[in-house]
Amino acid sequence: MSEKLAKLVDELSTLSVLEAADLVKMLEEKWGVSAAAPVAVAAAGGAAAAAEPVEEKTEFDVVIKDAGAKKIDVIKVIRQLTSLGLGEAKALAEAAGSKVLTGVGKDAAMDAKKKLEEAGANVVVE
Numbered sequence: 001m002s003e004k005l006a007k008l009v010d011e012l013s014t015l016s017v018l019e020a021a022d023l024v025k026m027l028e029e030k031w032g033v034s035a036a037a038p039v040a041v042a043a044a045g046g047a048a049a050a051a052e053p054v055e056e057k058t059e060f061d062v063v064i065k066d067a068g069a070k071k072i073d074v075i076k077v078i079r080q081l082t083s084l085g086l087g088e089a090k091a092l093a094e095a096a097g098s099k100v101l102t103g104v105g106k107d108a109a110m111d112a113k114k115k116l117e118e119a120g121a122n123v124v125v126e
Helices: 003-013 017-031 036-054 071-082 086-094 106-118
Strands: 060-066 098-104 122-125
Touching: 060 071, 060 106, 071 086, 071 098, 071 106, 086 098, 098 106, 106 122
Parallel strands: none
Antiparallel strands: 060 098, 060 122
16 A cells, blocks of 8 residues: 555544544545445345345246046146136146146145145146
């Protein structure tokens, strides 16, 4: 560090907290900058990075693994959930791994899973 900067640091160290706050305000006005902006950006960036691993999935797919023994009941539930025609609902019920609903909320996905399982299907929510 240069001698000039070291001297300036020593002088600034003698300021009281109120004097330092006044100095910051004066420098912000003179230079047209804000000392608070970089701190807020850094804090927001750190909070967003910390929140990522905790972020919960918001969209789910309801997938039929097996229609089970009561295929007709499962087809009826699929038609209620999706408004598909009989042929499309039957094709979904018969094809293992078919997505009945895609990109739905957690509550809707769990409700659909419950209805399909009550009808006899083997269902997973992904």
